[in-house]
Amino acid sequence: MLALSETTTSDYIYRAPVSTSSSSTRAVMGLLAKQPVRRLSSDEHLFHEQDHTRQIFRIESGVVALYRILGNGRRQIMSLRFPGDVVGLDIGANRHCSAVAISPVVARSTTRRTVDSLVERQPQAAAEIIDLIGEELASTRQQITLLNRRSALEKLAAFILELDRRQSRQDLVRLQMSRTDIADFLGLTIETVSRNLTKLKLRKFIRLPDIHSIIILDRQGLSDLADGDADCD
Amino acid sequence: MLALSETTTSDYIYRAPVSTSSSSTRAVMGLLAKQPVRRLSSDEHLFHEQDHTRQIFRIESGVVALYRILGNGRRQIMSLRFPGDVVGLDIGANRHCSAVAISPVVARSTTRRTVDSLVERQPQAAAEIIDLIGEELASTRQQITLLNRRSALEKLAAFILELDRRQSRQDLVRLQMSRTDIADFLGLTIETVSRNLTKLKLRKFIRLPDIHSIIILDRQGLSDLADGDADCD
DNA sequence: CGAACCATTGACCATGATCAATGATTGTGG
DNA sequence: CCACAATCATTGATCATGGTCAATGGTTCG
Numbered sequence: 001m002l003a004l005s006e007t008t009t010s011d012y013i014y015r016a017p018v019s020t021s022s023s024s025t026r027a028v029m030g031l032l033a034k035q036p037v038r039r040l041s042s043d044e045h046l047f048h049e050q051d052h053t054r055q056i057f058r059i060e061s062g063v064v065a066l067y068r069i070l071g072n073g074r075r076q077i078m079s080l081r082f083p084g085d086v087v088g089l090d091i092g093a094n095r096h097c098s099a100v101a102i103s104p105v106v107a108r109s110t111t112r113r114t115v116d117s118l119v120e121r122q123p124q125a126a127a128e129i130i131d132l133i134g135e136e137l138a139s140t141r142q143q144i145t146l147l148n149r150r151s152a153l154e155k156l157a158a159f160i161l162e163l164d165r166r167q168s169r170q171d172l173v174r175l176q177m178s179r180t181d182i183a184d185f186l187g188l189t190i191e192t193v194s195r196n197l198t199k200l201k202l203r204k205f206i207r208l209p210d211i212h213s214i215i216i217l218d219r220q221g222l223s224d225l226a227d228g229d230a231d232c233d
Numbered sequence: 234m235l236a237l238s239e240t241t242t243s244d245y246i247y248r249a250p251v252s253t254s255s256s257s258t259r260a261v262m263g264l265l266a267k268q269p270v271r272r273l274s275s276d277e278h279l280f281h282e283q284d285h286t287r288q289i290f291r292i293e294s295g296v297v298a299l300y301r302i303l304g305n306g307r308r309q310i311m312s313l314r315f316p317g318d319v320v321g322l323d324i325g326a327n328r329h330c331s332a333v334a335i336s337p338v339v340a341r342s343t344t345r346r347t348v349d350s351l352v353e354r355q356p357q358a359a360a361e362i363i364d365l366i367g368e369e370l371a372s373t374r375q376q377i378t379l380l381n382r383r384s385a386l387e388k389l390a391a392f393i394l395e396l397d398r399r400q401s402r403q404d405l406v407r408l409q410m411s412r413t414d415i416a417d418f419l420g421l422t423i424e425t426v427s428r429n430l431t432k433l434k435l436r437k438f439i440r441l442p443d444i445h446s447i448i449i450l451d452r453q454g455l456s457d458l459a460d461g462d463a464d465c466d
Numbered sequence: 467c468g469a470a471c472c473a474t475t476g477a478c479c480a481t482g483a484t485c486a487a488t489g490a491t492t493g494t495g496g
Numbered sequence: 497c498c499a500c501a502a503t504c505a506t507t508g509a510t511c512a513t514g515g516t517c518a519a520t521g522g523t524t525c526g
Contacts, residue, residue: 068378071461076381078374090370097374119359126352126359133366137323140373141311141330145301147381148309148420152482179505187381192482194506211491211505228304385514412473425514427474444473444523 027125028132031118032058032086035108046087046099046107055109056088062105063176067184068097077185079139082166086132088112103176147187150228152196155186158226160206160214173214260358261365264351265291265319268341279320279332279340288342289321295338296409300417301330310418312372315399319365322348336409380420383461385429388419391459393439393447406447 037060040046046064047054057064064081078097081087087099087107119125146158159182163173175182179190186193197214200206205222207215216222270293273279279297280287290297297314311330314320320332320340352358379391392415396406408415412423419426430447433439438455440448449455 068374070378070382071459072382074382076378078377090367096371123356123359126356126363129363130359130366133363133370134323137366137370137373138329140370140377141301144311144373144377144380145303145309147377149303149305149307178503189483190505191484191507195482198506226304422515423473424475424516428514431474 025124025128027118027122028115028128032108032110035110037106037108040101040105040107042101042103044101049096049098054088055111056086056115057107057109058086059083060106060108062101062103064099064105065102065181066097066099075184077181079143080185089129089132090136102181152188152192153199154225154228155188156193156196156200157222159186160216161222161226164216171216173216175212175214258357258361260351260355261348261361265341265343268343270339270341273334273338273340275334275336277334282329282331287321288344289319289348290340290342291319292316293339293341295334295336297332297338298335298414299330299332308417310414312376313418322362322365323369335414385421385425386432387458387461388421389426389429389433390455392419393449394455394459397449404449406449408445408447
């Protein structure tokens with residue numbers, strides 16, 4: 001989905017956040033930074049739900065979706081992971097979710113084993129892992145508040161702002177994914193996504209210069225919507 | 234998890250699961266087990282969203298809700314924690330959610346500082362913490378699949394089965410919480426909860442001997458509903 | 467016994483899913 | 497390079513689920 005030649009440089013490339021947060025060493029991140037890059041094309045899997053062994057990835061560019069297939073056959077995207085994010089750390093017994101590139105992705109990866117032995121040599125690295133999983137937990141909780149009891153319009157407003165935040169762009173948001181991906185992430189249908197994007201456009205909150213781009217015109221308006229402080233429908 | 238043969242009195246008390254899973258030492262759990270018990274009554278908070286310091290609890294009996302207040306004033310319960318579960322480990326920067334007892338609760342608690350110094354002395358304890366947070370992550374993801382794209386009836390069926398699993402009862406499920414709590418957990422209104430409970434009753438999937446108890450009559454039927462394999466509406 | 471709270475039930479309505487048709491964009495082979 | 501196919505996005509019409517408002521019933525506590 002989505003061509004995207006990274007030739008034209010960073011226009012389509014999310015930037016890795018400077019340095020996420022808090023504490024600890026950067027031992028695990030440092031380890032990952034030394035790995036060779038690996039390129040995945042759209043729809044290529046990082047790992048599957050049922051995999052026993054699981055590699056650990058750090059995303060350099062592109063978007064990765066963590067998803068699960070529900071009983072009714074629907075795909076629920078639990079989390080979107082962007083450049084700078086680590087994917088696959090949530091190991092242990094069975095974490096049952098799959099990871100797939102929903103845009104061309106560049107990532108560096110290592111094995112669980114390597115990370116484990118790193119922790120053995122540098123016990124403080126465990127604190128970093130705890131931080132990283134904690135971030136994933138926070139993002140998953142955020143997803144719950146995004147999904148629940150919010151109208152389609154509110155979900156989309158929040159989604160656009162989140163993308164913008166992650167891309168550290170001022171106005172131009174690159175979607176880098178299909179309407180289906182957005183729908184599966186927000187728990188909507190593609191029709192509803194489409195309708196509410198045009199609704200945001202009609203309200204002059206955004207412009208849609210092309211199908212994979214959004215220009216934010218009224219950040220405050222979007223923000224009010226996303227927070228549920230909306231004045232009306 | 235489970236087995237539970239308790240007698241008399243504790244009819245309303247969940248038992249802690251024997252030993253959750255997998256790996257590592259039980260150093261943190263051991264530390265918690267040595268703490269004095271603390272009793273909280275319904276609606277008493279373990280901690281608030283904005284708290285800086287945060288204690289770490291192990292629930293002995295009762296139910297704790299992790300929740301957040303959304304912009305529209307609604308309460309979203311992100312996670313229900315039962316006996317044997319640890320609450321408050323998801324520290325780090327700001328995890329922004331509050332924890333409240335929604336039934337009388339008995340818990341043991343310690344401070345973050347104590348756990349940290351334990352990890353300093355026994356680095357392997359970090360692996361246990363990673364496991365515990367990983368469990369919380371898994372449960373939060375489970376909550377997403379429960380919330381999203383499921384009908385009210387499906388949510389309730391899944392909820393009842395989950396409670397049953399946690400109480401290791403065969404047929405009798407003690408709710409130990411109000412309809413409002415259930416609604417805030419499932420992302421529904423109390424009216425919808427009520428209506429769909431009676432719908433399950435009419436279909437002979439459950440009985441409702443009293444307002445805080447459910448008797449499972451057709452586990453397979455509930456299971457089919459919860460998995461979305463349902464035959465019809 | 468009455469008051470307060472919680473749960474149930476009903477009537478109505480709005481949001482979003484579904485079904486269906488049309489447009490737009492991309493990819494492929496002649 | 498164009499034509500066709502295939503995929504994806506948009507828009508419309510209809511309907512069902514669940515939210516809201518409102519009234520009633522049941523339980524508990526003073």
